[in-house]
Amino acid sequence: MEDLKILFKRFYTKELESSKTKTVYDLFKWKKVDVKIIDHKTGKVLTDMKDLEFPYDYSQNACDIIASKYFKKSGIPNECGYENSMKMVAHRLVSFWCEALKDEGIIKTENEASIFYDELVYALLNQMYAPNSPQWFNTGLSLIYGINGEAQGHFYYDSKEKKVLQSKDSYTRTQASACFIISIEDKLLGSHSISEQYVTETKLFKGGSGTGTNFSTIRAKGEKLSGGGISSGLMSFLKGLDRNAGAIKSGGTTRRAAKMLCLNVDHPEIMDYITWKAKEEDKVKALGKMGYDASFEGEAYETVSGQNANNSVMLSDEFMKKVCNLKNNPDETIELKGRVDSSVNKVEKISNLWEAFNKSSWRCADPSPLFSDTLNAWHTCPGGEDGNFNADYNKINSTNPCGEYAFLDDTSCNLASINLYKFYDTENKTFDLEGYKHVIGLVQLLLEASIHWGQFPTEDVARKTHMFRTTGLGISNLAALLMVMGYPYDSEEGRAISSSLIGVLTGYSYYISSLMAKEVGAFEKYNINKEHMLKVLRNSARAAGSIDTPFEKIGYKPLVVNHSILEKEDLRYISSELKNSWNSALESGEKYGFRNAQVSVMAPTGTISFAMDCASTSVEPFFSHVIYKKLSGGGYMTLTNPLIQESLKHLGYSENEIEDITNYILRKKKVKTDDGTEYETILDGKIEGAPHLKKEHLAIFDTANKCGSGNRFISPMGHILMVASIVPLISGSVSKTVNLPKDASVEDFKNVIINSWKLGVKGITLYRDSSKESQPLNTSLDEASKTAPEDMTYAQLLNMVKNINTTQKYIKRERAVGIRNGKTHPAQIGDIKIYTTVNRRDNGEISEVYITTDREGTLIMGLLNSLSKSISVMLQYHVPPKDISEMLRGQKYEPYGFVQKHPYIKYVTSISDLISKIIDIELNDFTRCQVKPEGIKDITPQKEIKEKLSQGERLYDITCPNCSSTRMVRNGTCYVCLDCGTTTGCS
Secondary structure (H helix, E strand, O other): OOOHHHOOOOOOOHHHHHOOOOOHHHHOOEEEEEEEEEOOOOOOEEEEEEEEEEEOOOOHHHHHHHHHHHOOOOOOOOOOOOOOEHHHHHHHHHHHHHHHHHHHOOOOOHHHHHHHHHHHHHHHHOOOEEEOHHHHHHOOHHHHHOOOOOOOOOEEEEOOOOEEEEOOOOOOOEOOOOEEEOOOOOOOOOOOOHHHHHHHHHHHHHOOOEEEEEOOOOOOOOOEOOOOOEOOOHHHHHHHHHHHHHHHHOOOOOOOOOEEEEEEOOOOOHHHHHHHHHHHHHHHHHHHHOOOOOOOOOHHHHHOOOOOOEEEEEEOHHHHHHHHOOOOOOOOEEEEOOOOOHHHOEEEEHHHHHHHHHHHHHHHOOOEEEEHHHHHHOOOOOOOOOOOOOOHHHOOOEEOOOOOOEEOOOEEEEEEEEEHHHHEEOOOOEEOHHHHHHHHHHHHHHHHHHHHOEOEOOHHHHHHHHHHOOEEEEEEOHHHHHHHHOOOOOOHHHHHHHHHHHHHHHHHHHHHHHHHHHHHOOOOOHHHHHHHHHHHHHHHHHHHOOOOOOOOOOOOOOOOOOHHHHHHOOOHHHHHHHHHHHHHHHHHHHHHOOOOOOOEOEOOOHHHHHHOOOOOOOOOOOOOOEEEEEOOOOOEEEEEOHHHHHHHHHOOOOHHHHHHHHHHHOOEEEEEOOOOOEEEEEOOOOOOOOOOOOHHHHHHHOOOOOOOOOOOOOOHHHHHHHHHHHHHHOOOOEOOEEEEOOOOOHHHHHHHHHHHHHOOOOEOEEEEOOOOOOOOOOOOHHHHOOOOHHHOOHHHHHHHHHOOOOOOOOOOOOOOOOOOEEEEEEEEEOOEEEEEEEEEOOOOOEEEEEEEEOOOOOHHHHHHHHHHHHHHHHHHOOOOHHHHHHHHOOOOOOOOEEEEOOOOOOEEOOHHHHHHHHHHHHOOOOOOOOOOOOOOOOOOOOOOOOOOOOOOOOOOOOOOOOOOOOOEEEEOOEEEEOOOOOEOOOO
């Protein structure tokens, strides 16, 4: 049986064995670069650093991201006062991990320490792996530079004293974990209370980490309180915590807050929770129509709630089985249960919840499904600390913000990712499994070191992280590897290769974890959970093909690696290594146990993927065939993805053919702006129709979304199958988004979720193109004509009127002059009084609508003034009042509800809806009024016009919170900036 000495060997640094003068840094060629990051919106310089030192092969983009994000900017004892070389960062990180492992007893000799240091530095500088962002921010600052910082209320577990202690400063130990799952109890004060949640989340956000919490323990609105009275309910607390996260995001911390909200499907407030974000999107839409900035960082989104978290719902197998049975029994129900007070219990139709869930997700990408029984079927430690296997607190109740870390409450996980493409030999067309395994083992050691010398936001997290020691190794650049190897992302071959390499990562990681257990012992709660953990690992080994027996205690049939495809594609060496890795893990683990309860996750790897110069992130497919290479002197060079050329070469195309195909992808079209100016723009990478390209090769170059005027994209099922093939072979879960086109229906969403559940996916995020209001506003008539009138902004409607064909009767604005006659409609919604005056011309046409309130000097007064002016100008351009009424009808935002002081209108969904009804009344149409004047027939109004959905280019106007760039793209369940690497997630 082997031991950890297999890792303490010179694999990449053999040259240093025979040299007494060279260091690992001499194995690289170095260059000096300048880094300048500018806010795209204000022009403000965010980072301006000169003569920084990086390995020669690093792109300008990688240099920009590492320097601006990860170089320590102050307190460094050198001539400039800040880190100015990648050598310094590598030394800071690896020295800390090395010393921690020596202290733990894993590194036993100076020779082992020297080899570990050199090999890990080499792999880091060669962009073969990268740790998660908090490591770059925090690790080694005290050890190397003497930067300690004031104590921030963190804790650590002292393994010698066997208890949790409070950290004396910020940086002697490191907050290295990106992922946290925090529990909450139904109380206002004390440990795990609602008020402590504010403090815990603030600590985590400040350190660049994220948090996930299941809030199902919190009483619902109306439940009785022990001291008398009733609870204000779950939603009121969620809105408060959301505001806290928003404040931290904008408070000058390392990056924006990241959090996951989770709720069980049987909570009494589940319907309000499900529809929360969709309703807020409607408010953003209404504010956008009034001219407020509706971009992601704009005033409209800042005004509404619920924008600082990813929302998810825990769906049980029982619930999903009832969903699948709705065709046979549409009256299937679920009981929503009060947390402490059964008087609020109620029975809800499954169909109502299912419809609301999918409509909300279709509308705004939230909430997402988590499948509780699937998550817990793969739970390695269902006994927790105390061996109570039936306790809810020992279940997997939530994930971290991006969805990849799924484990016990009050635990954390520090992540790292391996750049798969770095191990592929394009000349020999082979994957270097030995080098891959070597780096996997080294990185598992550094993750273990970060636990040993880590610190944490609460005593419970410090204790339980020590007790279970979960690590989260993942991969990046998968799509790049598949493309160069010549396999479509959405193919049996692509999935077989992906699941095999990820299976090797997890299997070999568990093997290394067992060797660590041999040296320093298994994680402290291993024996309590031993049988369950071994059962989970045996099931993973079955998925890997190492064991040929039925799966144990799994309620579905997991996807297994197709070894016949690997044999057929001459990838036998990968097939063999996959089986060997899991056989070794089980054999060694049964003998020694494991040092870590989990070892792998699939995180989105946004910023760190760019730091490694990856062409694709995590397990996501390519976003586009066009890339923008940042130049050292400023500006960008537009290129096709260089891996397309490598792939075409692999497929046997000639140099001339490759050049023709590349030129086709970069072809341009002329665009005319509103003022008549013409300019050329790239069609964004359409590859269909490229000369020489064989039809059977098209699928290799499919991307997540349609490219420009092309029609090809990876189907939703392609995303689902990739996740389903991976998830049995990792410890945690997969941060993954299923991209759907703009014209996807609610039924499409239902199918994705049902298929995901049936295939054993633990959780999934769905995103329909343009489902968020944060997208560019159309300004030309051609663009506006694609949008239904009720969906246009007031600016668009005015622009449309100004461009009416000159043959129309009215082409100019006819301003109202002199004394006008009109009527004033008083109304009161809640405690807000609204006065709407409708003026007419002498010929009886409506010429003006003015809306006022008794709230002088308030935001609502300003909004009403804008609304009045917009409507009046449209009327003066002779836009028919009935069209304006139709545009405003049914909009929902606060204030809304019952109406007083108006004789005919008794309920509205918003002030816009009120104005719509008043205009109808002025047109003698009372069909939408709750009370009709005598003599008016009660005519049922026609059905609302269905929302028009149209195909189009993918549009983005989600502004980067760091540099204001609009080049933000989906990355797993989060967004990442293509300019500066800022991510909205936690990894």
